[in-house]
Amino acid sequence: MDDKTSILKDQLYAACEEACKDNPDRLFSQEDLTALNVVPAKDVKKLLQIVQILTKERLFAPVHFHSGLAWRLRPEAEAAKYQALTSEDQVLVYEIIDSAGPEGSWQQDIKKRLNLQDNALRKALKELEIKRFINQFTTVENTSKKMWIKYGMQPSARATGGPWYTDQFLDEAFIDALQSVVVNxxxxxxxxxSTAERNVRSVSPVLPKKGVIRGGLSDAAIKSKKRSADAISKDDPPSTSSTTSKFRGAVRLPLIAGYTGYPTAQEITADIVKMNVAKGQPLKTEHVQELIDILVWESRIEEVKMGDRVGYRAVRVSKHNPDIVKLDSEDFWEARTNGLTTVPCGKCPVFELCEEGGPVWAGGCEYFDKWLA
Structure with missing residues (x-):
């Protein structure tokens, strides 16, 4: 290699280092290397020669794509490790483990890719481990697999299970505790x-006006048909949907339609970090999103679209599932009811006589007073 080629090689590598400051994993195609204006654009042969030298010195790592060949920059300290290897088997094995990154490489995959004998592979792995170039680890997916990773590199969350695993075991208690925090x-x-008293009986000050009854019914007929509210409550069986005693004291109620303050996954993550309940685990938004997805699947919370954001709210607890939460609990949400079947008009004995200004009308109905109490 002449002096001019050596200078161009150093300049091209320095230009690639400068371009990788914002993106260390950047890939360089032939067009990208030409655009660095180190090698003349028309001198493709010289560019190819320099790239081959950098690749041979392990300063460039080739990456194959369907669209062509590209190169990833390798730090000089990492490239020096290849020069310290004493056999071709060690170089090939270390190159596979190096390219695997935090995911690591399975020993059987290395054997198949290089078509090495067991003795040769074990010898190469042992030498690399002695030199502290690689070390062994196990994944949560299969603890019997012999996985290898570059020395000093932390395995990915996929390999270790992320914050949900402790000593390769799923920490169910930790997950349940964090799910409760998220729901709260x-x-x-x-x-x-709402802390308002909800069992106070309201009395309407409006009384029905006296007038002529439609249909020409006599007073005796009216009295025979009309029953008081107390009489109805004595004759009819008690309704299971009564809320007089169940909603006494504090309860949680839904917010108005169009409310845009529901917490997002990012906001929930920030609150958990402030509360410091994650046992020192570096929780990220994607980790909390996993918990949220489980809660949505379990129908404990639901998504709410808020423009270009996605928030979450708790799902209303039904009366038909009292085992989920105690009916007198603060977290019991007022259950949905069918107004057409629960309004007093649905079972009023004098419904046909009800009219504005008549002897029976909604403004002074004693049944409504009892129903709204």
């Missing part, structure tokens, strides 16, 4: 806590 945050920010 969503309830606090995505619902209204």
């Amino acid at each position: 945050i969503i309830k606090e920010k995505g619902s209204y806590r």
Whole structure:
């Protein structure tokens, strides 16, 4: 290699280092290397010669794509490790492990790719391990697999299970505790806590006006048909949907339609970090999103579209599932009911006589007073 080629090689490598400051994993195609204006654009032969030298010195790592060949920059300290290897088997094995990154390489995959004998592969792995170029680790997917990774590199969350695994075992207690924290945050920010007394009987000051009854019924006929509210309550069986005693005190109620303050995954993550309940685990938004997805699948929370954002709110607890939460609990949400079947008009004995200004009308109905109490 002449002096001019050596200078161009150093300049091209320095230009690639400068271009990789913002993106260390950047790939360089032939067009990208030409655009660095180190080698003349028309001198493709010289560019190819320099790239071959950098690849041979392990400063460039070739990457094959369907669209062509590209190169990834390798730090000089990492390239020096290849020069310290004493056999071709060690070089090939280390190159596979190096390219695998934090995912690591399975020993059987290395054997198949290089078509090495067991003795030769074990010898190469042992030499690399002694030199502290690689070390062995196990994944949560299969603890019997012999996986290898570059020395000092942390395995990926996929290999270790992320924050949900402790010593390669799923930490179910930790997951359940964090799920409860997530639900509580969503309830606090995505619902209204009402502390009003809800069993106080309201009495309407409006009384029905006296007048002529349609249909020409006599007073005796009216009296025979009309029953008081107390009489109805004595004759009819008690309704299971009564809310007089169940909703006494504090309850959580849904917020108004169009509310845009429901917590997002990013906001929930920030709250958990502030609360410092993650046992020192570096929780990220994608980790909390996994918990949220499980809660959505379990129908404990639901998504709410807020423009270009996605928030979450707790799902209303039904009366038909009292085992989920106690009916007198603060977290019991007022259940949905069918107004057409629960309104007093549905079972009023004098419904046909009800009219504005008549002897029976909604403004002074004693049944409504009892129903709204």
